[in-house]
Amino acid sequence: MLYPQNNARRQTLDLGGLWDFRFQGDEAWQVIAVPASYNDQSPDPRFRNRAGVVEYRRRITVPAAWTGQRICLRFDGVAHEARVRLNGREIAAHRGGFLPFEVELNGLLAPGETGVLEVEADNRINHSTLPIGVEEGTAFFGSDNPGIPSVEAGKRFQRERGINLPNFDFFNYTGIQRPVRLLAMPETHIRDLSLVPSLSGEVRYRVEVAGEDAARAKVRIEALDAEGRQVAGAEGAEGCFVIPSPRLWEPRPGTPYLYTARVTAGEDVYELPFGIREVRVEGTQFLLNGRPFHFHGPCRHEDSPFHGRGLDPCLNVTDIHLYSWLHANCFRTSHYPYAEEMYQLCDREGIVIVDETPAVGMSAGEPYGWDLAEYHRQVLRDMIARDRNHPCVVMWSLGNEPDTVTRPDAAYDYWRPLYDLAHEADPQNRPVTLVGCQNRYDLDRIIPSMDVVLINRYYGWYNLSGDLEAARYAFRLELDWWAERGKPVILSEYGADTVAGLHGAVPEMFTEEYQVAFYEAMSECLDERPFVIGEMPWNFADFATCQGPMRVGGNRKGLFTRDRRPKMAAHYFRERWGRMERECDGEADRPPEGRTSC
Ligand code: GCB
Numbered sequence: 001m002l003y004p005q006n007n008a009r010r011q012t013l014d015l016g017g018l019w020d021f022r023f024q025g026d027e028a029w030q031v032i033a034v035p036a037s038y039n040d041q042s043p044d045p046r047f048r049n050r051a052g053v054v055e056y057r058r059r060i061t062v063p064a065a066w067t068g069q070r071i072c073l074r075f076d077g078v079a080h081e082a083r084v085r086l087n088g089r090e091i092a093a094h095r096g097g098f099l100p101f102e103v104e105l106n107g108l109l110a111p112g113e114t115g116v117l118e119v120e121a122d123n124r125i126n127h128s129t130l131p132i133g134v135e136e137g138t139a140f141f142g143s144d145n146p147g148i149p150s151v152e153a154g155k156r157f158q159r160e161r162g163i164n165l166p167n168f169d170f171f172n173y174t175g176i177q178r179p180v181r182l183l184a185m186p187e188t189h190i191r192d193l194s195l196v197p198s199l200s201g202e203v204r205y206r207v208e209v210a211g212e213d214a215a216r217a218k219v220r221i222e223a224l225d226a227e228g229r230q231v232a233g234a235e236g237a238e239g240c241f242v243i244p245s246p247r248l249w250e251p252r253p254g255t256p257y258l259y260t261a262r263v264t265a266g267e268d269v270y271e272l273p274f275g276i277r278e279v280r281v282e283g284t285q286f287l288l289n290g291r292p293f294h295f296h297g298p299c300r301h302e303d304s305p306f307h308g309r310g311l312d313p314c315l316n317v318t319d320i321h322l323y324s325w326l327h328a329n330c331f332r333t334s335h336y337p338y339a340e341e342m343y344q345l346c347d348r349e350g351i352v353i354v355d356e357t358p359a360v361g362m363s364a365g366e367p368y369g370w371d372l373a374e375y376h377r378q379v380l381r382d383m384i385a386r387d388r389n390h391p392c393v394v395m396w397s398l399g400n401e402p403d404t405v406t407r408p409d410a411a412y413d414y415w416r417p418l419y420d421l422a423h424e425a426d427p428q429n430r431p432v433t434l435v436g437c438q439n440r441y442d443l444d445r446i447i448p449s450m451d452v453v454l455i456n457r458y459y460g461w462y463n464l465s466g467d468l469e470a471a472r473y474a475f476r477l478e479l480d481w482w483a484e485r486g487k488p489v490i491l492s493e494y495g496a497d498t499v500a501g502l503h504g505a506v507p508e509m510f511t512e513e514y515q516v517a518f519y520e521a522m523s524e525c526l527d528e529r530p531f532v533i534g535e536m537p538w539n540f541a542d543f544a545t546c547q548g549p550m551r552v553g554g555n556r557k558g559l560f561t562r563d564r565r566p567k568m569a570a571h572y573f574r575e576r577w578g579r580m581e582r583e584c585d586g587e588a589d590r591p592p593e594g595r596t597s598c
């Protein structure tokens with residue numbers, strides 16, 4: 001689905017601002033800001049805790065000047081399930097909080113007319129939603145003492161009241177979290193567009209045109225360089241053009257050069273920035289533009305005070321500047337597809353993304369018996385359709401930390417078709433992965449079969465807690481095992497909860513000194529192994545979670561606090577990754593032992 005845009009032929013009208021809001025069943029409306037999670041916008045405990053449906057309302061007017069246009073209403077993300085009504089009549093419904101949906105308004109609201117727009121957002125999660133909610137038992141990090149009658153009674157009481165506990169370690173922020181817009185475009189319009197660039201400068205393209213005159217519309221595509229000069233072009237809905245002496249899209253600290261594909265179809269115009277770059281896996285290397293690429297950058301969350309998971313462009317820019325300050329070159333969209341604006345920013349700033357579906361929490365119970373597979377396929381297809389043209393996206397992640405070893409064959413049968421689907425659905429055929437949790441890796445069938453092996457490991461934190469020598473020993477043993485598999489490996493999470501300002505001359509757990517010592521210990525193991533092609537500390541910043549005995553005001557594994565102040569570990573990585581960057585530029589005396597790639 002194409003991102004909305006303003007150009008000579010298309011217009012958008014942002015519906016952000018103050019909306020009416022209430023919990024279903026309430027009489028009175030109150031005020032809420034859109035886009036943002038609603039959860040932190042009021043001291044009323046229901047905003048944080050209530051499971052169920054909330055209602056949003058506002059008036060919308062289609063500009064009279066839009067007569068004769070195709071008019072759409074687009075929601076970039078409503079978590080987790082949405083129902084949309086216009087003047088009391090249902091006009092759209094959508095499952096899943098992290099991908100866009102749109103509905104055509106022609107015939108429903110004429111240019112110049114005003115209507116009442118109502119949106120119901122349901123925050124309930126369970127075994128058939130992505131992400132996954134707990135249906136039985138207690139929350140992710142809650143205590144669980146089966147068999148104790150009072151605990152069982154407590155759980156029953158929770159269930160009867162409609163339990164809504166995430167089976168994942170981030171707060172279940174919800175509501176209209178991303179922009180809502182009215183769109184106008186010519187009736188015969190460009191519905192979709194895909195580009196497959198190659199290093200030679202040849203770009204294959206496909207344009208989908210819809211509307212009454214779709215079959216007759218003349219389609220043309222022009223490639224413009226960064227100065228807006230036309231450098232190539234072609235006619236027809238499908239074909240290829242060649243950019244002579246192309247400038248490549250290189251991640252930072254290189255130049256992420258962007259061209260623009262300017263497509264015209266009949267009256268319609270759409271302009272899509274794109275980069276020329278290639279990615280592929282060869283042996284134990286991940287090649288970006290033919291050269292080995294080393295991933296280094298912390299995983300993120302869409303999370304900040306006040307906005308929750310709501311789109312905040314200022315926060316995004318601040319974070320990406322902090323990535324540059326760290327000399328980081330990547331992140332994984334843990335644990336759901338992010339707002340589209342973030343990918344645009346990363347295209348422009350040269351930060352590489354591993355794009356992840358919201359399949360998180362498939363870790364307890366019997367996940368392969370749940371009614372999920374078809375919906376999961378849909379979400380994967382939609383994510384790829386949304387993000388496939390971004391040069392910053394270099395790999396698809398099918399999900400995070402499912403149970404893959406209790407029933408290794410069932411896990412394989414569930415994930416393998418998704419792996420195949422990701423390859424089929426992506427015209428650029430990017431590498432595909434599934435992120436594995438710390439487990440009996442020797443029993444796992446599916447994780448080692450991925451194009452790149454991504455593993456989350458907490459040696460020295462959740463296990464061998466506080467004993468970094470033992471952590472190093474155990475991690476090295478595991479890495480010896482992976483060395484035999486012949487795959488590129490990325491340490492896609494590792495970290496230690498750290499209370500900013502808590503210090504100790506002896507580095508003990510939760511101190512800033514321990515966080516640094518933890519990362520030093522892990523770095524030692526990673527630097528000896530050329531097949532480890534990346535490190536993604538957990539997490540970029542502290543973030544909100546559900547309540548539990550392991551969480552003090554959220555997850556504290558950030559290199560930065562939630563308000564983006566660096567802990568000592570941020571300085572540690574700034575130094576480490578800065579050194580890696582200089583080594584790649586040939587400035588340093590010698591590369592770290594074993595490392596062949598940058
Ligand atoms: C993990 C999860 C992540 C958690 C993290 C932690 O393995 O993938 O969502 O936040 O561990 O800090 O426990």
